[in-house]
Amino acid sequence: MFDTVKIAVPLMLSRQEIENIDWKETVSSRRLEANKTIFKKLYDSDHKGLPFIRYTYKEDEPSKCWLKVETSIPSFIYGSNVNELQDDDIDTFFIMMRKYISVKLKINLSRVPSIRTWVTEKVHVCKNFNVGHLKSRYLNAMSARSIAKYQKRTFNAKSSDRVESVEWKATKKKEKIYDKEAEVEQQRLYPDKARHLKKAKGILRYEIELSDTEIRKISPGRKAVEVLSMDVAAKILQKGLDRNGLSSGVKYTSLQQVIDAINRETIPLRTKSSLIAFATELLFSGEDECLNKYAASTFRKRKMQLRSILGTDVLLIGDNMLPPLRLMPQKKTATVKQ
Secondary structure, eight states, X not given: OEEEEEEEEOOOOOHHHHHHSOOSEEEEOOOOSSSOEEEEEEOOTTSTTOOEEEEEEETTEEEEEEEEEEEEHHHHHHSOTTSOOOTTHHHHHHHHHHHHHHHHTTOOGGGSOOGGGOEEEEEEEEEEEEOGGGHHHHHHHHHTOOOTTOEEEEEEOTTSOOEEEEEEEOSSOEEEEEEHHHHHHHOTTOTTHHHHXXXXXXXXXXXXXXXXXXXXXXXXXXXXXXXXOHHHHHHHHHHHHHHHTGGGOEEEXXXXXXXXXXXXXXXXXXXXXXXXXXXXHHHHHOHHHHXXXXXXXXXXXXXXXXXXXXXXXXXXXXXXXXXXXXXXXXOOOOOOOO
């Protein structure tokens, strides 16, 4: 349930240790005065999944230093992020990463600080859903889905109107849902590509990049051993799926079915007329246009009423019901009718 992470490790290298390392790249700040900031980088562009290491220090004050390590956890462990992490993989990751840092920086393992001192600076939580031939239907549904305070972008296959990815981006947070097979296909140098394409077939990937505020809510000190918890990831992902309506299923229906369902309700005639008008706008113009025509409070109220009546957040024209996507058991909620 994790992919990319960036971790700060409180390690200080001596000048001799810095010189002993086979850095891939070295740059410095443009300051002409003394005490420049030096940036040392280690990475392997030929092998997907190997960590990117950056060691930063003050030229005249080596004690002022920062070691940052960024990697895809599943790619680091398995060689591909098509694989999903298992419950014990986080422990494996920490063990492997300590050894990797030791080897790449040419220091004894005892010199690498305990994982309890590591700080999380970036984390992506994710979940693979094997939906088979329904991938396009889910992506089409999500391309019509807006999230308050987020900007939405939809990406289509080259020279096609087929949706491959939908992204919602806020100031300091991003989430997306995409066709994992298409993503692997587009990467020319993907290792063991044929095998991983086969594994990615039918996979819909849902991914959330947490903001710094969200990371601190999990762990005020952003401790990696607390943030990288499978239970924590599951709760975050489920909350996102609930917000997007994916956890309750995506209903393909006709306008007449919606009208009939509304008319069967024992609610005032005026409310029925308002809901029918709202549902018509939602089905044929999409959420973005609805948000332009309705006040935010009215929009939320009408969506809650429709969800109570129809059992779903997202409506599209069609004949099928897309199965709910969930990680955790569904909680019972009170019915709203007014």
